Ligand SMILES: [Zn+2]
Ligand SMILES: [Zn+2]
Ligand SMILES: [Zn+2]
């Protein structure tokens with residue numbers, strides 16, 4: 001069940017394969033850290049290299065597509081169901097500890113510790129800074145730049161600087177701790193099949 | 200009305216200005232007043248009709264007045280106050296003394312209005328070694344990430360947030376006052392004195408409050424013996440003078456009116472004079488911090504002091520309380536709906552819906568129903584969907600269309616219905632309307648199983664014939680089809696010509712085309728529905744008790760035994776739209 005996704009780019013999305021069937025095409029050249037968890041219903045496709053860092057968790061039905069450019073997930077990235085990360089141009093890099101919630105679609109760079117809310121879209125060539133938060137269903141036009149510690153929220157994509165996390169180290173550590181706990185739980189819950197994508 | 204055809208609207212408060220008097224005349228359930236109404240055809244196109252047409256689902260019903268009731272003819276009253284955040288009941292007395300905000304730990308984000316959460320703040324040992332217990336708390340917004348740390352507010356414990364916030368606020372206000380005084384001392388300008396007197400917002404509020412209280416309580420606000428020429432300009436003294444010279448009768452009339460009051464003059468009375476120093480300070484701050492530091496209008500409106508200019512000064516807002524309301528008939532004060540006062544329950548204790556008291560009218564094109572008619576009215580819609588679609592948006596002018604008007608009876612007694620329509624619909628698009636059978640009966644809303652068990656006998660289709668290709672032969676004066684609690688009759692409608700003239704004969708000019716409104720192509724048929732039924736009156740004692748409980752004035756107890764009751768109202772059937780030019 002694919003949720004309808006408004007595409008940020010005009011390019012038609014590649015036709016979705018039935019994810020239960022083993023891909024007919026050879027898997028993309030990927031470097032996957034052994035501690036990463038990739039669900040068996042997740043899809044990695046494309047021809048450019050895909051790098052998945054340590055402790056990453058890719059949920060079922062998430063897709064990582066490198067058809068048009070390489071994709072790099074740094075350490076501890078979580079991609080929830082139906083989240084899509086598409087490599088473009090020089091490549092798309094998702095920073096350490098980024099959480100990509102369900103149905104979000106990323107075609108740009110996301111900095112360390114940011115959270116991309118449900119159903120959000122990050123357009124081609126956009127750069128989201130570190131420790132940002134995109135509220136659910138935020139749509140960033142291509143080539144948007146979001147500075148570090150920005151919260152994008154509300155119907156008009158209002159922005160504010162997250163001074164709490166920026167100025168108080170304690171809140172940052174508390175947040176990271178909470179994230180760590182969640183990741184530990186997820187690692188037990190998500191049935192991993194990382195070996196399938198190892199080349 | 201941008202709704203899909205076909206639709207039915209029920210009219211209520213057609214002549215709102217006179218309806219109250221009409222109802223009063225009708226105390227003995229006679230229909231004299233109704234007849235006045237009936238003489239006039241209800242015009243769905245009149246500008247006033249916009250305010251009196253409702254779908255049946257939106258209407259209530261008053262058993263006493265025997266009329267449908269819309270939001271314009273019922274009043275609301277508050278049954279209970281509660282906090283949407285903690286779902287706690289707030290007693291009325293507390294609302295009166297402490298206002299309509301939750302006094303517990305419920306706060307909303309001053310930036311985005313989502314409910315705030317109390318979060319622990321763990322001081323790591325190397326950051327704050329002095330901190331004794333190592334933990335404090337702050338309010339955080341889970342949506343926009345605002346937190347009370349942004350305005351420098353931390354709490355020692357996670358309960359009693361309101362008290363802690365109040366303490367912090369007074370501390371802050373006195374701090375600000377001190378700073379302002381220091382600043383005033385440094386700048387040797389003329390308004391030093393004004394600045395020193397400058398009270399806090401809360402002081403100002405209490406000053407103003409006491410000023411108004413005094414002004415209201417003192418019947419004789421100024422001493423008549425003291426001579427002060429400026430006083431004669433103030434309204435109270437003028438009134439006093441007037442009273443001295445006016446004849447006694449005028450005096451009495453004057454006394455009934457509230458006397459105009461003087462406004463606050465000074466800081467001690469609650470007036471906040473403009474202070475140039477303060478203005479300079481905020482301008483400097485704006486210049487330094489930029490646009491993003493200013494609060495929006497929506498954010499200010501949430502604040503206790505709506506003049507809060509800077510985001511930095513926004514204070515978490517206590518959650519506003521919500522209410523549960525009962526609805527009363529505006530004419531007889533009878534309760535129409537009353538929700539359970541318990542917040543956790545979504546049930547109603549009393550709820551009289553028009554849906555349960557008045558037959559539901561639904562209209563469909565007959566040609567859309569070429570499939571055999573089902574015996575259950577519920578399944579009608581499902582088969583209609585599969586039948587060939589009738590284009591309601593594309594009626595042809597001058598070509599007769601047969602519609603099926605079905606009435607469902609929600610009452611447990613059979614009803615006798617009389618329908619009345621104007622022969623020609625009002626408005627520019629004069630369509631001709633004929634109800635083939637305007638008088639008929641609709642069965643009682645009995646147990647569904649009764650019908651299921653002997654469906655062959657109860658179902659009778661008198662006027663129905665096998666539908667052919669052309670218009671169906673429906674007999675005048677005969678019901679088309681009838682079921683357990685529903686009856687269908689055929690309505691023949693000849694849509695009129697938009698613009699009044701048949702297109703073929705007189706070609707319409709461009710101006711005439713211009714004049715034609717989108718609304719002028721809609722075929723809407725006003726239908727007057729009158730139904731009567733016999734009912735067994737409830738036990739007199741029960742009736743009496745019921746009335747006393749509800750606090751309505753006790754009318755004469757109606758006669759026992761079977762009685763006939765009559766209800767009448769206007770509806771509007773939206774049949775379709777005449778095809779475009
Ligand atoms: Zn009304
Ligand atoms: Zn509350
Ligand atoms: Zn917020």
Ligand SMILES: [Zn+2]
Pocket residue numbers: 261262263264265528529530531532533
């Ligand atoms: Zn009433």
